[in-house]
């Protein structure tokens with residue numbers, strides 16, 4: 001048995017690849033050589049100075065790994081599900097997601113959003129985080145801050161911004177559980193899929209799919225697919241500030257979602273419980289959000 005697992009080369013991506021590798025080895029009792037990690041360089045990692053939206057969005061993280069997967073250079077590709085487009089080639093399938101980590105964002109540079117000084121500069125390249133922050137604190141100014149987790153923290157330390165927001169999941173996986181203050185999800189709903197690691201395979205590679213099924217976490221998969229269903233039904237892309245979070249409760253799935261205008265001045269939220277997690281429910285929530293949005297906000301989503 002020898003499976004090749006492709007990953008991006010960033011420190012976070014490499015840690016995530018190791019957790020997939022270890023999960024596979026443990027689930028099947030394989031020796032250490034059964035899963036080999038192959039690093040693939042992506043456009044998103046190379047271009048650091050412009051907003052992702054400007055240089056073509058999310059495919060930046062997947063294009064090179066897709067090519068390696070379909071070309072047979074690797075058998076599996078590991079991704080943060082947050083960075084994977086909602087519409088994927090039919091020849092590629094998500095075969096498993098690991099148990100989800102902390103879904104929240106953490107604020108670095110202040111003890112709370114309220115505690116930020118008037119007019120503070122917040123570094124982020126995420127339209128969702130920017131819009132959510134400006135909804136809560138219209139006085140804040142948003143400055144572009146890109147790069148991997150370490151780079152962004154260094155830029156804040158160097159004064160390029162007064163504070164930043166990073167996913168708790170990424171910080172935890174990098175061994176930084178004490179960095180930043182977690183923002184409650186009701187204040188800032190996370191990005192759809194935040195905190196979930198997924199593994200993609202060639203859709204027709206049944207053997208590898210079977211191996212991966214053993215490490216898949218059904219509760220995570222159900223929640224993440226529901227959140228992605230909302231995003232897909234909104235026809236949203238990386239320009240659109242969208243938050244969505246599905247959780248499993250005793251009475252069924254709870255799905256919270258929100259859309260915002262980029263300046264945060266307009267926002268519409270939905271919160272439903274007792275769901276099954278079907279694509280129809282996700283689509284209905286998306287339609288409901290759009291129906292309650294102003295024509296301007298609806299227009300931002302192309303509807």
Ligand SMILES: NCc1[nH]cc(CCC(=O)O)c1CC(=O)O
Pocket residue numbers: 080081082083165166167168169170193194195196197
């Ligand atoms: N867009 C970058 C990205 N993609 C996934 C994570 C964190 C890990 C995760 O959400 O699973 C991050 C960093 C961040 O948003 O702070």
